[in-house]
Amino acid sequence: MAEDAATFTSAGLRRGARRCLALAAASFVYGIGFGVMADHAGLALGEAVAMSALVYAGASQVVALGMWDDPIPFLAVWLAAIAVNARYLLLGAALRPWLAGLGPGRAYLTLGLISDGTWALALRERAASGRDAAFLVGGGLALWVAWVGSTGLGHALGAVLGAPSALGLDFLLPAFCATIAIALWRGRGDLGPLLAGGGTALAVAALIDGPWYVVAGGAAGCLAAAAGATHDA
Amino acid sequence: MTPDVLVAIIGMAAASYACRAGGFWLMGFVPITRRVRAGLEAIPIAVMAAILAPVAARGGPAEAAGLVAALAVMRATGNDLAGALAGVAAVALVRTLAA
Known part of the structure; x- marks a missing residue:
């Protein structure tokens, strides 16, 4: 138990952020696409940025934009968010042995920042005898900053581009869903x-x-x- | 920000956090069987197919060209944004030619 005990240090946090930089770059590019789509779906800049900051789950946010309407179909949007994010149940379950020793405060904070890429890198780190769970927080924060910032940039870009159907921008969302399906x-x-x-x-x-x-x-x-x-x- | 949008976003945030934290929490009570795992893992791709199917069914030649371009460039480059932009460009091109 003692040699396996999880640690939670600022060095681990910095290491996580560094090791996840490539993932953060990918998240940045994807966030620009999301920002353009959010503008197109009628979300204001603050609304798009707030969604990225609070939801922090790209695929489910893209799905929500596809359903966005006036009035907002709340229940369907929420159920779709649960459905698309249900795979996180598995990622979190796999972290149980590692995070259980941290105490609930740190464990549930860490879980709020997990994403597919940082989770995979962190488990590789752990397999190589890394015990520092703050790695997940550092990586998660790096991706979060990239995702939220690029959402704002993309939204501004979308507002400049304007004119939707001639540019084919109304097709950006289905096109993104197709590429996400290939990635999955x-x-x-x-x-x-x-x-x-x-x-x-x-x-x-x-x-x-x-x-x-x-x-x-x-x-x-x-x-x-x-x-x-x-x-x- | 309108109150409606804020409510929608907070609900989505609660949903995504519940999924992130829920598996860790549930592990204390129930084993995750192979069947449950397979079901959960398949949902995202099924949702993407669900969004695309009506687009593909209702769309004209422009949308068909866009889907083919997006899928081909994604497969070739492995890059989401490049694939999506290729799809958009193909749609714009076919629409311009058809107009």
């Missing part, structure tokens, strides 16, 4: 959930007005993957 693709096992999600969305969009087809597609993909998984031993 792990192999043929993902084909079932992909088809279930797309097919269910088409059916539900034809039957029910509003953005519910997004939530329904996510649920169908989840069930398809769960049904296709082999039994636990």
Whole structure:
């Protein structure tokens, strides 16, 4: 236990921020795209920046913009945010052995800043006998600053570009969803959930007005993957 | 900022934090089975497919060209933004030619 005990130091925080700089750069580029889309969806600069600062989850923010309307479909937007971010349940669960020793205050602060990339780097760090959980906080903060700052820049850029459909900017959101799907693709096992999600969305969009087809597609993909998984031993 | 937008954002923030912290918390009570894991991991790609399917079904040649360009450039470069911009450029090009 003693040799395994997690530490939480400012050196670990700085190391996390340094090691995650490349991830932060990627997050910066993606944030510019999000800012342009947020402007296009009708969010004010402060609203777009507040969303990035408080939600801090790119894919779910893009999905929310796709559903944005007047009046805002609150329930559908929130359910979609839960659906898209549900994978974080797994990342957090995997951190249990490491973070449990920190005490709840530090553990739950650290968890608020996790993202796919920093989580993966931190676990690699831990496998190489790094015990400093502040690595996750440092990396998370680096990405957060890049994400929030670039959202503001992108929004300003979108406001300058203006004129939507001739420039094809109305297509930026679907185009981003397509590239995110490619980035998420792990192999043929993902084909079932992909088809279930797309097919269910088409059916539900034809039957029910509003953005519910997004939530329904996510649920169908989840069930398809769960049904296709082999039994636990 | 309108109160409606603020409420929407706070709800989304609560949802994302609950997901980030929830797995760590739940691990104290329930085992995460292979089935649960597979289901949770598949949701994001299914949601992206759900957003794209009606766009692809309703869209014309411009949107079709945009999707193909976005997917091709993303696969070739591995860069999200490059792929998305290629999609936008293809849509703008086809619309200009068709106009």
